[in-house]
Amino acid sequence: MEAPLLVLFIILILITVNNLRDMSISCNVSLLLAFARLNSIFHMKVKAYSPLVVIFRGNNNSSYNGVESIAFTFKNNCPYTIWPGTLSGASSPILSSTGFELPNGATFTLDAPTPWSGRFWARSLCHSDATGKFSITASLKGVSQRLKHKDDSVSTLLARKRPILQTHAISTLLLFSRCSTGDCGSGEKSCNGKGGAPPATLAEFTLGGSMNKDFYDISLVDGFNLPLSVVPQGVTNECPATSCAADLNTQCPDSLSFKDTKGSTIGCKSACLAFNQPQYCCTGEYKTPQTCPPTNQSLYFKNQCPQAYSYAYDDPTSTFTCPTGVNYFITFCP
Known part of the structure; x- marks a missing residue:
């Protein structure tokens, strides 16, 4: 040549x-x-x-712009099927799967490039139709059968535009959700760039961040639906594991309880979600760590899961780091 x-x-x-x-x-x-x-x-x-x-x-995840990817392995130890969802940060590429079905005992591995940031969570109690698509039909039928008042059919309640959550011991979201917790509104296994509806336990990651480190945490800022753990693979003290292994639903305060159509608690809302007040959401005049201390509600989360984020300014005890390049094992119901 x-x-x-x-x-x-x-x-x-x-x-x-x-x-x-x-x-x-x-x-x-x-x-x-x-x-x-x-x-x-x-x-x-x-x-x-x-x-x-x-x-x-x-979109070949084994190599991204010359940088090798890392592997996230998900395992479902819950005694029922769940549907994990993935959401990439605004400046990060979408992963090869944005949602998948994970039966009891099953594992699934997903590659991510570095740098990358995003979150994972699990949807539970999802309803599907004959084609495999998620459907609200089953939820609507169940609610219609369980309403306590004769004249309060589903169509009547919707026509009145009344806040069902305040007038009945059921969740308004169940009328419109295809999954009872963590629903992303896509109507299918893939979430297609949409996040999960709270309350939902989150695993959050920033890969290849400052000083060539990964940053990761388990967050209850959006509330809790399932226990969760994150374990870096092949490392010891340099990369600590983190978890929220307790089932917060069993003793969730009534004011935070997120219930299904039978009245059973299937999620535990954060105080911000439950009350929507600046002092709980750390907004407005409460937007700094000094003006937004822990509340009784966030302390319930912290006491049960001391490694997890319990509210917006819970950084010191809840963010973990690891040198970039390790793989991560994420377990639901560890």
Whole structure:
């Protein structure tokens, strides 16, 4: 190959790799065609450049812009099926799955590039129709059968636009949710960029953050629905595990209780969600750590799960770090 053409070819490779993060699959295909054309010009063997083909497959989690990915392995120890959801941060790529079904005892592994930030949670008590799509039909039917007053049919309640949560011992959200807890409103297993409705226990991650470290926590700021643990793999004291293994639903204060249509507590709301007041949400004049101390409600969470975030300014005892590059094992109902 002549030297000028070789230089041109190398420049094209460098420009392409530098812009890979923002490229769509269609752009990658076009670039492959361009490389094929260069191959015919330079009489090169494509086999010798096969790594380029791997790079341009698009959304390949084994490599992201030249950085190896890490693996999140999820396990369901709950005695029933759950549907974990994933949500990437605003500047992070969407993972290959945004939601999946996880039966009792099953595991599922999902790769993420570094840097990456986002959260995981689990949906529970989901209702599906004959096609496998999530449906509200079962929830509506159950509510209609259990309403205490003769004239309070579902259609009547909706027509009145009354706050059902305040007038009946059932959750308004159950009328509109396809999953009783953590529902993301997508109507299917994938959440497609939508977060879970509170109350929901969260596992939050920032991979490849400051000083080349991962930051992770379990958060109850959005309330609690299922016990959860996060265990870094293959490391010891340098990367501590964290968990909220207690079932907060069993002793959840009545003012925070999130109930199903039978009146059973299936979630425990945060004080912010339950009361929507600045002193509980750390907003307005309460927006600093000095003006927004723990409340009796957040202390219930903290006493049960001392490693988890119990309210907005619970950083010192709830955020953990680990050198970037380790894999994580996430267990529901550990």
